[in-house]
Amino acid sequence: MSLDKRKQAFITLGQFLSQFTTTGILKKEEVPFNDLFFEVFTTQIKRAEEYNSWFTQNNVLFAFDSWAKTLTKESIEQWLQDYNIQSTSDKTIAVIMAGNIPLVGFHDFLCVAITGNKVLAKLSSNDKYFIPLIAKYLEYVEPSFKGTFNFTEEKLQNYDAVIATGSNNTARYFDYYFGKHPHIIRKSRNSVAVLDGNETHEQLENLSDDIFRYYGLGCRNVSKIFIPRNYDFDKLFKAVYKHKDILNYTKYANNYDYNKAVYLMSLFDIKENGFLMLKEDKSYASPIASLFYEFYDDFDSLKTKLKDDSDKVQCITSELNIEDSVKFGQTQLPKLWNYADNVDTVNFLITL
Structure with a gap:
């Protein structure tokens, strides 16, 4: 053929x-x-x-x-x-x-x-x-x-x-x-977003799609955000509010309740809005209904860190100038040439 x-x-x-x-x-x-x-x-x-x-x-x-x-x-x-x-x-x-x-x-x-x-x-x-x-x-x-x-x-x-x-x-x-x-x-692997605090409400709403699509179960779902110090979390919470009905799904709600209980019993400091919890954490993989965040002081140093951690990161989304990143709202819409783990599957197959 x-x-x-x-x-x-x-x-x-x-x-x-x-x-x-x-x-x-x-x-x-x-x-x-x-x-x-x-x-x-x-x-x-x-x-x-x-x-x-x-x-x-x-x-x-x-x-x-x-x-x-x-x-x-x-x-x-x-x-x-x-x-x-x-x-x-x-x-x-x-x-x-x-x-x-x-x-x-x-x-x-x-x-x-x-x-x-x-x-x-x-x-x-x-x-x-x-x-x-x-x-x-x-x-x-x-x-x-x-x-x-x-x-x-x-x-x-x-x-x-x-x-x-x-x-x-x-x-x-x-x-x-x-x-x-x-x-x-x-x-x-997990996907991350990089913000500088100047994002528009519409951009952050698009980011919320990257967080909640498939209930956050995909490797291209954003499970962590990098933000500057003194970031205004209210802007993010207002933007993700469009997904508030996700709590009506029993399985998601059960995960939210369970993970919230674990965080509270462990005396972790979390920020939450009733259906999403934000926790400061250096890890990349956050549990369902959770989003990790990490502060950065220098943008260039952050880009270096993400390159060094490339074996842990599937996708980067940002409105900033970051190599190979995609715009907010696009993480679950990869092109055919966006290979998982950045390994060219077609080249692997045709060179066997």
Whole structure:
């Protein structure tokens, strides 16, 4: 199968996914194979929360909508233009996927498939329905894909390379089991925001989306902010107020109550507004319903620190001049070339 056919298949997938957005689900008659798949996907989206209570319909639709806007001809061509990708490959790539947010493993799936390799996927129990459905849709769009997508719950066997995503703890096991094969092994990372106190209310509202989207469970969610001394926290609290209804979600509320109790019993000094707690902490990974903050005195020194800690940071968002940062509100809208852990997955695959 040619590269052009693989590209076109994913472009068609993007058109299919464009029917599922946060503003509603609307069937488009011109989309290929809708009679077979539209109702199936609609039902699965509505039932997702039954299998994983964090996968609310709004969050699932946001993930679908984001991928629909990414899988365009222009975006795919721009992404792949500098790679020398062969038409076919006989490599089987074992992909161990996370499941913290909807479709979090899809980019690895896409990279393996678009480079002409075979996918041998081990799905997370938290997100095991959508990607197999997508794979089946792709097989209808491009029959040459048949036999190239395999999903297993058994021990992984007969593969040429591994892409595995997990926690710092599981990464040690991945290293042990897969270290003899070519591999990409990802560990825990978190995203941060850098503020100078001059941000507008609208900018801070955008930042609040980076904090609360997916209930803060993604590695691209902002879990920590860096702020100058004497920062006016009221500005931030007023901006995040748009997300006040998040406390109506029981699981989030339970985490908020639990973490607040832990902080209070430990006599930590926290600032809170009823649904978000701010705690001064040098760590990067904050618990659900919490946001860590750290003061900085010198902007250049902070940029040096973030470079030194690059193995802990997935994404930086700021309205300031920071290399490779994104604007507020954009952390959960990565481009195809924004690779997790800054490891070029496509280059890894085409140089095996």
